Amino acid sequence: AQQPASAQAGEGDVVPFPKPRFDVNLEEDVRIPMRDGVGLFADIYRPLGAGDRLPTILIRTQYDKAPYRERGSKTxxxxxxxxxxQGFTVVVQDIRGRFRSEGVFHPAASDADDGYDTVAWIxxxxxxxxxxxxxxxxxxxxNQVMMAPQRPPALAAVLPQASGGAMRNRPFGTxxxxxxxxxxxxxxxxEKGNQRSQIPPAIEYHDFLQTLPLADMNERSDSFPNDWRxxxxxxxGDPWWRQFAFFDENxxxxxxxxxIESWHDNAVNEGIELFNAFKNQSMTERSRRNQYLIISxxxxxxxxxxxxxYIAGExxxxxxxxxxxxxYLRWFDHWLRRNGQGExxxxxxxxxxxxxxxxKSADSWPxxxxxxxxxxxxxGGHANTSNGDGKLSTAMASGPADLYRYDPADPTPSPEAIRTRGDGSAADQREVDLRPDRLVYTTEPLRSGVEVTGPLRxxxxxxxxxxxxxxVVTLSDVYPDGRVYNxxxxxxxxxxxxxxxxxPRYREDYSRPSLLTPGEIYRIEVNMAATGNWFGPGHRIRVQVASSSFPHFARNLNTGGNNATETATVVAQNTIYHDRDHPSHIILPVV
Structure with a gap:
């Protein structure tokens, strides 16, 4: 693979935006009518002296357009x-029902149509x-990805970042x-998805997240109206989800x-799948040939x-x-000014x-x-904790099964340094790996390095x-000094x-759930997203298995009922098999 040139920045700094070429005029609170008569308000930034008819970059936000008026910010x-x-008109719009815009906010409910209407107005x-x-x-x-299949005639390019939540079955990454x-x-x-565009009274999330049921947490925390319930x-599998124009096979x-994706984002794999889906499902060869992906x-x-x-968590x-x-400037210049002409x-x-x-770089993914x-x-049947006898290797699975007890009232915790951000921040796993409700399988120290880049399963x-x-299955890198990073x-x-x-994920059919027969052995595939990691010489590859990662994932209460509305829990005795007839394994994309 080619090696792209890295940018230059001093320690503790970021690569700055290029020097301004034009002064900027701002027109605030321009009302843009939608097809149903609702008005969405936008601020319009125009470069002075750049010309009369210019290309436009559209930013549609639910987080308030006002902070964009800050000039010189590096954020x-x-x-x-x-x-x-740099010579572009920029339109920053509050989406429906948020801040200045009219209507009622419901996540994803109108993003596709409102995006189309806004592009047509521009x-x-x-x-x-x-x-x-x-x-x-x-x-x-x-909202860019949800708008794209509507094919607004004037939409010449998109630059979606962390957009995997546009995929059906991965709604908003939630x-x-x-x-x-x-x-x-x-x-x-x-805090960010309510209908008042305000922060509600503060609560202590660490304690409150322990409470049940999930369904009425909004009311119990004195929040403003939102769609959490x-x-x-x-x-x-509920047909209710079909009201949203999430990206799927159609x-x-x-x-x-x-x-633009990032390894420590919670929906990185779906963002990568969208890159491939745009390649495979676009209407024209021109679009299929012009999909690009950057993963930080x-x-x-x-x-x-x-x-x-950069410190990713720890x-x-x-x-x-x-x-x-x-x-980004080269991207928009290529498609909005030069109509894709040139290389x-x-x-x-x-x-x-x-x-x-x-x-590093490549031509395709995987x-x-x-x-x-x-x-x-x-x-040997005792893989519980990092002090157990669990092994991981390319040799065929062997040995008696491993058992552990999963109690929803005392779930295996998420070890991430930041548990309410929505990302997979790297954190030392050693403390969590000592819990008996976590099975640990580790390779011998590697004699030579191994690159693992691609989808994980x-x-x-x-x-x-x-x-x-x-x-819950976790892949970790064990350092020679003992640190263990997820x-x-x-x-x-x-x-x-x-x-x-x-x-891909949007083809998963959740409409036919099937409960287990206790004691019967089942084969289950676990989608583990994607990564890009070099396991250096002396490092070890580790896989951990548990039945929760709380509060990252909501607990399964083990009753077989509705985990959102129930409060009763059942303790489960869970077993992982790894013999020739039941070869439990992880599939690593070795490059």
């Missing part, structure tokens, strides 16, 4: 003035050259494999896309503003700097290899030449004393085991 809030100072203005590009991270990236990503999503609905009580975009090692929406050295991953702003001269895939701490290699679990053979339970994890809810065999 996301500063991009409106910065882009405008294209009809006398200051527009008829070309619009989308920009923004998280919810701002999701649900993973049918299990609520609880720790951050409740906080998000309460609906989103947490409707399981993914979506047909027709627009070049530059997808940062946490959620931090790629452009990451300081060097792990130092080195000099991660990339000249994103020059890349971009950019690899289709750029990714940061953690551990080796350097940027990376060409990837060997999907099974690493099998083995033990585990196959576990299990039984349980309960009719339903979860299985790379990725996945969760599987036993009742949804039949759904997990489908790829």
């Amino acid at each position: 996301h809030d500063g991009v409106a003035c910065q882009f405008a100072s 294209a009809a203005q006398p200051w527009s050259n008829g070309k619009v590009g989308g920009y923004g991270c998280s919810a701002l990236g999701i 649900i993973f494999s049918g299990v609520p990503e609880f720790g951050w999503s409740f906080k998000w609905f309460r 609906d989103w947490v009580t409707h399981e993914l 979506s047909r975009p027709d627009v070049p896309g530059l997808f 090692p940062t946490q959620h929406c931090e790629s452009e503003c990451a300081q060097t050295p 792990r130092d991953v080195g000099d991660v700097c990339q000249d994103y702003w020059s890349i 971009l001269n950019m690899p289709h895939v750029q990714y940061y290899l953690m551990g080796a701490n350097r940027w 990376l060409p030449g990837t060997s999907f290699t099974p690493y099998y679990f083995s033990s 585990a196959v576990v053979y299990v039984s349980s004393s309960a009719v339903d339970t979860d299985f 790379l990725q994890k996945g969760v599987a809810r036993a009742r949804y085991r039949e759904a997990y065999t489908a790829q």
Whole structure:
């Protein structure tokens, strides 16, 4: 793979935006009518002296357009003035029902249609050259992806960041494999997803997240009206979800896309899958050939503003700097000014290899030449804790089964340093690895380094004393000095085991859940997202298995009922098998 040139930034700094070329005029609170008569308000930034009809960069936000008026900021809030100072008109809009805009806010409910109408309005203005590009991270990236299959004629390019929550079965990143990503999503609905655009009275989240039931947490915490109850009580197989225009197998975009993802973001794998889906499902060859992907090692929406050295949770991953702003300006200039004429001269895939701490590139994803290699679990029947006898190797699985007790009243905790952010921040796992409800399988120290970059998946053979339970599988890097950093994890809810065999994620069918027969052995696949990590010589590869990672994932109460409305719990005796007939393993993408 090619080695992209890294950007230059001093220690503790970020790569700055290019020097302004134009002064910027701001017109505040322009009302843009939607097809149903609701008005969405926008601020319009215009470069002075750049011309009469200019390309437009559109930012649609639910987090308030007002902070974008801050000039000179190095954060996301500063991009409106910065882009405008390079000769683009920039429109920053409050989405429906948030801040200045009219209507009632419901996450994802109107993003596709409102995005289409806004692009059409921009294209009809006398200051527009008829070309619009989308920009923004998280919810701002999701609404670009949801709008794209509507194919607004003036939409010439999108630049969605952390947009995996646009995928059906991964709505707003709040649900993973049918299990609520609880720790951050409740906080998000309460503080950032309510209908008053205000922060409600403060609560102590650490204690409050322990309470049940999930469904009425909004009311019990004196929050403002929001859609938490609906989103947490409707399981993914419920037809209720079909009201949202999430990206799925029927979506047909027709627009070049530059997808920005990060290894420590909670929906990185779905963002990567969207990159491939835009390649495979676009209407025209022009769109199919012009999809690009950059994967940084940062946490959620931090790629452009990451300081060097970058600390991902607790792990130092080195000099991660990339000249994103020059890349973005070149992207928008290519599609909004030059109509795609000429060459971009950019690899289709750029990714940061953690551990080796350097940027690499490739032509496609998964990376060409990837060997999907099974690493099998083995033990003498006592893999509980890091002091147990669990082994991980490419040799066939062997040994008696491993048992552990999962009590929803005392769940295995999430070891991440930040448990309510919505990312997979790296944190030392040693303390959690000493819990008896966590099985630990580890390789011998590696004689030579191994690059593991690509999608991750585990196959576990299990039984349980309960009719339903979860299985959480984590991949970690064990350093020679004993530190243990999590790379990725996945969760599987036993009742949804039949759904997990489908790829990509939006093809998973959750409409036919099936409870377990206690004591019977089942094969369950666990989607573990994706990573890019170099396991250096002397490092060890570790896989941990438990039945919770709380509060990252909501607890399975093990009753077989509705985990959102119930309060009763059942203790489960869970078993992981690893013999020749039941070879539990993780599949690593070895490059």
